[in-house]
Amino acid sequence: MKKEQYLLGQQAKYRRGQIDRRQFITSAIAAGLAVPAALGLASSVEAATPTRGGLFKIGRRHGSTTDSLDPATYENGYMQNLAYSYGNHLTEVGADGKLRGELAESYESSDAQTWVFNLRKGVEFHNGKTLDADDVIATFNHHMGEDSKSAAKGLLSAVTSIKADGPNRVVFELSAPNADFPFIVSDYHIVILPASGGQIDPTAGIGTGGYIIENHEPGVRTLMKRNPNYWKENAAYFDEIEKLALLDVTARQNAIMNGDVHAIDGVDPKTVALMGRVPTLDILEAAGTLHYTFPMRLDVAPFDNYDLRMALKYSIKRQELVDKILLGHGALGNDHPISTSNQFHAGGLAQREFDAEKAAYHYKKSGHSGAIQLSASDAAFSGAVDAAQLIAASAAEAGIQIEVVREPSDGYWSNVWNKKGWCACYWGGRPTEDWMFSSAYTDDTEWNDTAWKGTDAANKFNGLVKAARAELDNDKRATMYAECQQLIHDDGGTICPMFANHIMAVSKNVAHGEIAGNWELDGNKCNERWWMA
Amino acid sequence: MHPIVKTVFQRLGLGVVTLFIVSLIIFAAIELLPGDFGQAVLGQAATEETVAAFRRELGLDQPAVWRYVDWIAGVAQGDLGTSFSGRASSGVDRSRPVIDLIAPRLENTLFLAGLTAVVAVPLALFLGISAALYRNSIYDRTVNALTLTTISFPEFFVAYVLILCLTSLWPIFPSLSNISADTEFAERVYRSAMPALTLTLVIVAHMMRMTRAAIINLLASPYIQMARLTGASQREVILKHALPNAWAPIATVIAFNLAYLVVGVVVVEVVFVYPGVGQLMVDAVSSRDIPVVQGCALIFAATYIVLNLVADIVGIVTNPKLLHPK
Numbered sequence: 001m002k003k004e005q006y007l008l009g010q011q012a013k014y015r016r017g018q019i020d021r022r023q024f025i026t027s028a029i030a031a032g033l034a035v036p037a038a039l040g041l042a043s044s045v046e047a048a049t050p051t052r053g054g055l056f057k058i059g060r061r062h063g064s065t066t067d068s069l070d071p072a073t074y075e076n077g078y079m080q081n082l083a084y085s086y087g088n089h090l091t092e093v094g095a096d097g098k099l100r101g102e103l104a105e106s107y108e109s110s111d112a113q114t115w116v117f118n119l120r121k122g123v124e125f126h127n128g129k130t131l132d133a134d135d136v137i138a139t140f141n142h143h144m145g146e147d148s149k150s151a152a153k154g155l156l157s158a159v160t161s162i163k164a165d166g167p168n169r170v171v172f173e174l175s176a177p178n179a180d181f182p183f184i185v186s187d188y189h190i191v192i193l194p195a196s197g198g199q200i201d202p203t204a205g206i207g208t209g210g211y212i213i214e215n216h217e218p219g220v221r222t223l224m225k226r227n228p229n230y231w232k233e234n235a236a237y238f239d240e241i242e243k244l245a246l247l248d249v250t251a252r253q254n255a256i257m258n259g260d261v262h263a264i265d266g267v268d269p270k271t272v273a274l275m276g277r278v279p280t281l282d283i284l285e286a287a288g289t290l291h292y293t294f295p296m297r298l299d300v301a302p303f304d305n306y307d308l309r310m311a312l313k314y315s316i317k318r319q320e321l322v323d324k325i326l327l328g329h330g331a332l333g334n335d336h337p338i339s340t341s342n343q344f345h346a347g348g349l350a351q352r353e354f355d356a357e358k359a360a361y362h363y364k365k366s367g368h369s370g371a372i373q374l375s376a377s378d379a380a381f382s383g384a385v386d387a388a389q390l391i392a393a394s395a396a397e398a399g400i401q402i403e404v405v406r407e408p409s410d411g412y413w414s415n416v417w418n419k420k421g422w423c424a425c426y427w428g429g430r431p432t433e434d435w436m437f438s439s440a441y442t443d444d445t446e447w448n449d450t451a452w453k454g455t456d457a458a459n460k461f462n463g464l465v466k467a468a469r470a471e472l473d474n475d476k477r478a479t480m481y482a483e484c485q486q487l488i489h490d491d492g493g494t495i496c497p498m499f500a501n502h503i504m505a506v507s508k509n510v511a512h513g514e515i516a517g518n519w520e521l522d523g524n525k526c527n528e529r530w531w532m533a
Numbered sequence: 534m535h536p537i538v539k540t541v542f543q544r545l546g547l548g549v550v551t552l553f554i555v556s557l558i559i560f561a562a563i564e565l566l567p568g569d570f571g572q573a574v575l576g577q578a579a580t581e582e583t584v585a586a587f588r589r590e591l592g593l594d595q596p597a598v599w600r601y602v603d604w605i606a607g608v609a610q611g612d613l614g615t616s617f618s619g620r621a622s623s624g625v626d627r628s629r630p631v632i633d634l635i636a637p638r639l640e641n642t643l644f645l646a647g648l649t650a651v652v653a654v655p656l657a658l659f660l661g662i663s664a665a666l667y668r669n670s671i672y673d674r675t676v677n678a679l680t681l682t683t684i685s686f687p688e689f690f691v692a693y694v695l696i697l698c699l700t701s702l703w704p705i706f707p708s709l710s711n712i713s714a715d716t717e718f719a720e721r722v723y724r725s726a727m728p729a730l731t732l733t734l735v736i737v738a739h740m741m742r743m744t745r746a747a748i749i750n751l752l753a754s755p756y757i758q759m760a761r762l763t764g765a766s767q768r769e770v771i772l773k774h775a776l777p778n779a780w781a782p783i784a785t786v787i788a789f790n791l792a793y794l795v796v797g798v799v800v801v802e803v804v805f806v807y808p809g810v811g812q813l814m815v816d817a818v819s820s821r822d823i824p825v826v827q828g829c830a831l832i833f834a835a836t837y838i839v840l841n842l843v844a845d846i847v848g849i850v851t852n853p854k855l856l857h858p859k
Contacts, residue, residue, distance in 0.1 A: 064816050064820060065634065065812075065813055065816045065817065065822075065825075066616075066617075066816065066817075066820045066822055147586070149586065149587070215713075217713065217808070219812075219813075219816060220713075220808045221711070221713070244709070244711065244806065245806075246709075246806050247803065247806075248803045248804060248806070250693065250804065251708075251709070251803065251804055251805065251806050254696055254700070254701075254708045255708060255709050255806075257701065258700050258701060258704065258707075258708045260707060260708060260709045260711075261709075
């Protein structure tokens, strides 16, 4: 035990450059390692030590000619990754899933209603301007204005005022306490841009980030070069980045197998085993918050009946869905939207299993008869129609008849989702419990796709979410959020059978540390976190 | 006025009328699409108010007839309108004119079509004429079998087979046709080689077989027999006597295939990630960027009309009977 600790300590010293290679190998041999093992250990430490330089080429499954540089309009992984490259946010989610300050050196609040962010000093934008409180205020105003169509507008609706307190302090006043507010400002839309005359230029593409945009062709490619004045010390190792929109999965997989790019996202689960055999590649998987759901609307009969909802929840073979739809690249869901990568996942909640007897019991109690329609389309997620067929088959075992209605992909989100009684859906997941709940489960959101309101459990849930938002004590919040998950799991209208993994392929020429799971490609920050091996 | 010039003007006039009818069809078809730009852009996140705000801003709340008149009046003055996308959310409007979106993509598409045509048309003519020359020989049968094989496979399959052979097993060409406006000409040709090769394999059979059939059809004519009786060799008979009369059908089929190269290669563009106009149009349809869809459709229609016009003129010029009608 002591030997391992000593070696780990020496490795850390070598990585930081406190001892040289000779000293490291000597110490490893002295600790009892054979010479080849000591040499191997030295090389592995070197591989993990970031080096500067190189052109990093990355192929994304997103990207559209309609993509604008305006952060208010970002809606796909391509633009999110771009935002993280050319700009920074007040806070960021680290590779370990924990929140830390980015452009804000620190942040504090005594009552969760007034939040103070202390800005980092001496940070420069690409145009030479030094970051100050005015930039932050103008950026937030861009997303909060009355006519703003920003995707972050709803997130910031609780902000009543933003004031500068000196050049390096910004004070946010909220209409109600929110302990998760520092998480909210890490949202990728709210990239801090330079202000001039109290206004930002949203489409100029100038930020404080590690890379400067050289050329951006929407839906085709983006070229970036390293920002020589980047304020982060151990980040942005590549000299240049070339980002390509490779929408076709075969083209994308070909590109990385032929060495035309170094990293891709969205590897097809059907071929991932074959891709894994390519000697120049590594397959990376990260458990994320993306989950597939089948929301039942409580305002549409027969889903207003608690027993019918229970019957359907018991008639789903979750493991079968993970095995057949995700081909094993995912995790079981437990009929609530909080994944194991969230902070307050309710681990104590028993996993719901397929149970034909309980399903039949609840179905009989509900008094319903006849076929139940389930609307599905692959617009919801790839394999949604197959998943609906599997659900119909397993429900038939419990004597429940489900009729799968195949809906057109076009217009699915406007005509089917949030309208039809029961349909297939996906949620990208949110970094915090409050964010997820207030996006799709509380009674005041328009995306409450289960129309879950008015029942005793729903009322209790809404009260709990509000109370937990104002609570700064993490232990108390854990208890409250566990109860919230229990309430959705039992009374709620959603069936959440599975969480999907992010599957990526990365060339062996590129090295990286621990991979974040909040978004694909290391939280979409691979450009500044990875390096050439 | 020379009869040819007259015909050209007549055809051009008819082309404009056709284009007008096509514009009506395009507009009506787009009206039938479900959803709109606001809903498509906001997706799952669309609320009634934001969608309504988008509709007002884009003028989508106006009646369809009025929007059509507005659009067609612009087109008549050479203005294809402004793309819906790229609108900043706070006052600053940076949306781009449709023409700025389409022009660089169309240039790429025309480059690829040109590159393919430069290879495919001479190749098809050569194969077609030589196959007619050595009709029913092993050569003729081999050429027929090979070209029919390549045309029978779907484009993407041909593309993947080529990728397997020419980029994976024997890496000669890149699998991504990653070109941009400042790519040098030689580099551009090199990077476009794979899609051009794929398209060549897809279109050669049609043109080659039409050439062969047109010539063989003529070989049964009495005037060819007369030419043979004068002692002309098979080669002379075909090149001097048969071919000039076969130009009309050959020109028609070449025009048809060139038009296809401009308007119908989106599958090949996707496989090789070639930034052409087909991909742009598909993107625009899925995001309901109506002005761009309309612009692309109109340009495609115009391409067909112009190329067919050229084929007709070639047919008339090479046929004295049509050139001097009674």
